[in-house]
Amino acid sequence: MSIDYKRELEQAARTMILIHNPATLIRMIVRMIVRKVKLRHAAILLFDKKRNSYVLTISRGERGLRIPAGFARVDSDSALISLFTQYAGKAESLKKSAMVCEDIDKMLWKNTLIRNEDKEQELLTKVSNEMRIFESVACIPTYFQNHLLGILLLGEKISTEKFTQEELDFFAALASDVSMAISNAQLFQELQDELKANKDLFLRTTIALAAAIEAKDIYTRGHTERVTKLSLVIAQKLTNSRIYTLPENFLENLHIGSLLHDIGKIGIPETILNKPGKLTEEEFAVIREHTLKGAAILQPIKEMEECLAAVKYHHERYDGNGYPEGLVGEKIPLIAAIISVADAFDAMIIDRPYRKARSRVEAIEEIKRCSGSQFNPVVANCLLELAREGRV
Amino acid sequence: MSIDYKRELEQAARTMILIHNPATLIRMIVRMIVRKVKLRHAAILLFDKKRNSYVLTISRGERGLRIPAGFARVDSDSALISLFTQYAGKAESLKKSAMVCEDIDKMLWKNTLIRNEDKEQELLTKVSNEMRIFESVACIPTYFQNHLLGILLLGEKISTEKFTQEELDFFAALASDVSMAISNAQLFQELQDELKANKDLFLRTTIALAAAIEAKDIYTRGHTERVTKLSLVIAQKLTNSRIYTLPENFLENLHIGSLLHDIGKIGIPETILNKPGKLTEEEFAVIREHTLKGAAILQPIKEMEECLAAVKYHHERYDGNGYPEGLVGEKIPLIAAIISVADAFDAMIIDRPYRKARSRVEAIEEIKRCSGSQFNPVVANCLLELAREGRV
Numbered sequence: 001m002s003i004d005y006k007r008e009l010e011q012a013a014r015t016m017i018l019i020h021n022p023a024t025l026i027r028m029i030v031r032m033i034v035r036k037v038k039l040r041h042a043a044i045l046l047f048d049k050k051r052n053s054y055v056l057t058i059s060r061g062e063r064g065l066r067i068p069a070g071f072a073r074v075d076s077d078s079a080l081i082s083l084f085t086q087y088a089g090k091a092e093s094l095k096k097s098a099m100v101c102e103d104i105d106k107m108l109w110k111n112t113l114i115r116n117e118d119k120e121q122e123l124l125t126k127v128s129n130e131m132r133i134f135e136s137v138a139c140i141p142t143y144f145q146n147h148l149l150g151i152l153l154l155g156e157k158i159s160t161e162k163f164t165q166e167e168l169d170f171f172a173a174l175a176s177d178v179s180m181a182i183s184n185a186q187l188f189q190e191l192q193d194e195l196k197a198n199k200d201l202f203l204r205t206t207i208a209l210a211a212a213i214e215a216k217d218i219y220t221r222g223h224t225e226r227v228t229k230l231s232l233v234i235a236q237k238l239t240n241s242r243i244y245t246l247p248e249n250f251l252e253n254l255h256i257g258s259l260l261h262d263i264g265k266i267g268i269p270e271t272i273l274n275k276p277g278k279l280t281e282e283e284f285a286v287i288r289e290h291t292l293k294g295a296a297i298l299q300p301i302k303e304m305e306e307c308l309a310a311v312k313y314h315h316e317r318y319d320g321n322g323y324p325e326g327l328v329g330e331k332i333p334l335i336a337a338i339i340s341v342a343d344a345f346d347a348m349i350i351d352r353p354y355r356k357a358r359s360r361v362e363a364i365e366e367i368k369r370c371s372g373s374q375f376n377p378v379v380a381n382c383l384l385e386l387a388r389e390g391r392v
Numbered sequence: 393m394s395i396d397y398k399r400e401l402e403q404a405a406r407t408m409i410l411i412h413n414p415a416t417l418i419r420m421i422v423r424m425i426v427r428k429v430k431l432r433h434a435a436i437l438l439f440d441k442k443r444n445s446y447v448l449t450i451s452r453g454e455r456g457l458r459i460p461a462g463f464a465r466v467d468s469d470s471a472l473i474s475l476f477t478q479y480a481g482k483a484e485s486l487k488k489s490a491m492v493c494e495d496i497d498k499m500l501w502k503n504t505l506i507r508n509e510d511k512e513q514e515l516l517t518k519v520s521n522e523m524r525i526f527e528s529v530a531c532i533p534t535y536f537q538n539h540l541l542g543i544l545l546l547g548e549k550i551s552t553e554k555f556t557q558e559e560l561d562f563f564a565a566l567a568s569d570v571s572m573a574i575s576n577a578q579l580f581q582e583l584q585d586e587l588k589a590n591k592d593l594f595l596r597t598t599i600a601l602a603a604a605i606e607a608k609d610i611y612t613r614g615h616t617e618r619v620t621k622l623s624l625v626i627a628q629k630l631t632n633s634r635i636y637t638l639p640e641n642f643l644e645n646l647h648i649g650s651l652l653h654d655i656g657k658i659g660i661p662e663t664i665l666n667k668p669g670k671l672t673e674e675e676f677a678v679i680r681e682h683t684l685k686g687a688a689i690l691q692p693i694k695e696m697e698e699c700l701a702a703v704k705y706h707h708e709r710y711d712g713n714g715y716p717e718g719l720v721g722e723k724i725p726l727i728a729a730i731i732s733v734a735d736a737f738d739a740m741i742i743d744r745p746y747r748k749a750r751s752r753v754e755a756i757e758e759i760k761r762c763s764g765s766q767f768n769p770v771v772a773n774c775l776l777e778l779a780r781e782g783r784v
Contacts (some may be wrong), residue, residue: 183409207692208693301596
């Protein structure tokens with residue numbers, strides 16, 4: 001039988017390096033082998049670093065499902081793995097590139113005749129049994145840097161013909177490519193997981209610190225969390241409506257920015273923050289400083305530029321009568337304009353020492369009334385729509 | 393000429409997937425081609441996403457250095473790149489797999505005779521010139537997903553023999569492997585850079601927030617930064633002395649932990665923190681709460697377990713007379729024992745409202761005197777040694 005599928009499989013093996021999802025990759029390659037080579041079944045046993053054992057990552061073909069689930073994981077000291085790992089440290093030319101069931105049976109039979117060493121006999125018998133459990137007639141190991149990466153398990157051909165040596169050599173090369181692509185994908189996955197975990201840790205630490213800072217102000221418990229949630233919902237709606245094209249990382253920055261929007265309060269005396277009565281003009285002036293104090297804290301961090309804008313300008317007004325700079329209209333960064341609406345809305349619905357909380361309906365009315373004067377009308381309108389949809 | 397190097401190069405191409413340093417990878421492969429195929433020179437032009445142009449990543453061989461440095465970058469609209477990108481979107485069978493200088497010259501000559509379209513003539517003339525600038529007699533493009541990834545530039549063979557079609561086909565396959573491995577390595581590098589940037593951002597944000605919290609206490613400016621530095625120096629010395637085997641991430645946790653060790657002060661009224669006179673017993677009791685308040689802030693963050701221990705226990709004493717839990721000896725986590733020594737040392741050498749700063753010598757003497765009572769003796773001893781070495 002000529003191996004006419006060779007070119008196609010080689011071509012596929014070439015491109016798989018850049019597929020960084022291990023599961024997709026394995027599924028793709030096993031399916032391809034089964035179809036092109038016309039096998040009843042094929043599977044891959046792959047090393048799992050975390051558990052130091054080999055896992056049957058996938059199994060395809062008409063007989064694929066017959067593999068007992070309990071055998072889905074193979075320990076490193078199993079016969080099949082032991083047989084191949086003993087070659088792992090050896091020179092390329094000494095490594096076993098494939099093991100065919102039939103050959104093993106022949107060796108076993110020969111060994112019986114010449115009464116060979118018991119240990120080898122025992123190992124081969126076990127290997128033969130394990131291969132039968134996996135319904136494979138040939139096993140092809142793949143190594144990387146003296147380590148057994150995995151084993152490609154091939155089922156019988158539908159034509160019931162035997163594998164030729166040329167075919168087995170070809171599969172050895174292919175298995176090597178596949179295993180390396182999979183290892184590569186796994187490393188990629190690990191790195192991506194670590195990056196995700198890191199971003200997540202950063203976010204949660206920011207949440208914890210924001211909560212601690214907020215705790216200084218006894219009147220605003222939970223305020224930061226609610227403002228953050230509402231800001232993100234508004235931004236999401238703006239994105240969907242396509243009125244603004246939000247830059248990359250905008251939502252991430254808005255998340256951090258709204259968590260930290262009142263961070264400057266850390267520099268405001270508690271006596272003023274927590275004063276039960278009405279504040280004097282001087283005390284208000286001190287409170288207003290929290291925008292600039294917050295900006296100063298983030299100043300040294302270049303990547304926080306957008307968050308800094310959120311902290312600094314969330315008390316600006318669309319008509320230019322806000323603070324600290326009296327910016328007008330679209331000059332106010334969108335990130336700050338969003339937080340401004342969310343912040344004002346949430347401030348209205350909580351009790352303050354000098355006034356009682358308003359109802360949600362009243363607060364929405366107030367946002368509507370101040371759209372275009374205090375608030376960016378597009379952002380304010382976004383909140384009004386959310387209210388109509390019952391999402392605020 | 394038989395291509396006996398084929399097997400070796402293919403073997404090498406297989407393993408390079410797992411080399412994740414693009415520079416190493418490129419150097420390795422170009423050097424190998426030059427040596428095995430016995431070329432005067434070889435180079436790779438590789439797509440640089442950031443600048444949307446192609447860079448001569450490396451050039452090797454006896455003529456390698458003759459390439460003018462000014463041509464190290466080739467714009468996407470250059471003739472050589474244009475020639476190959478026009479094939480990028482086409483089916484595999486229609487793609488040009490290699491371009492040999494000699495063939496181009498033949499085509500140019502033929503075009504002159506039959507007065508072919510000017511544009512093609514112009515492009516080919518330019519390609520021919522660019523190839524000569526790179527001293528290459530053959531160019532092999534590599535594509536991935538309809539995008540031109542790079543071009544392998546081959547110099548003349550030392551034997552001056554021409555490349556056969558079989559050789560060119562082989563190089564096309566090899567170039568594809570190489571480019572993909574390089575793209576993969578670049579993606580890896582990008583991910584690793586992002587991870588590093590992220591960790592760094594986390595650290596700098598923590599520093600900024602710690603500084604903001606510290607600013608509440610007017611007597612301790614710069615204290616956190618100094619304690620953090622000293623703690624890290626002590627830990628480094630402990631590692632070198634091999635007395636303790638520090639767990640993975642210990643230094644990272646110590647860094648964050650010492651930056652945040654006084655984070656609980658955020659919950660202590662400024663009137664007490666900044667009281668100019670001596671504190672009453674009740675006021676001291678409030679100050680002592682900063683350890684538990686700090687721990688409570690970090691409580692929700694699972695990954696901060698070690699840092700939390702630093703925050704919570706940095707006022708414990710080796711003899712068990714510390715707070716908040718009165719832990720004794722080795723029960724006090726090492727991370728807290730280190731910060732305890734660094735914190736006490738730095739507190740002694742700064743002015744306090746109720747006493748003047750001591751000298752460094754006096755502070756060292758005090759640490760020595762309290763070794764084994766207030767301080768973990770191994771850690772205290774470490775500081776004393778650092779002092780003897782003039783590093784404190």
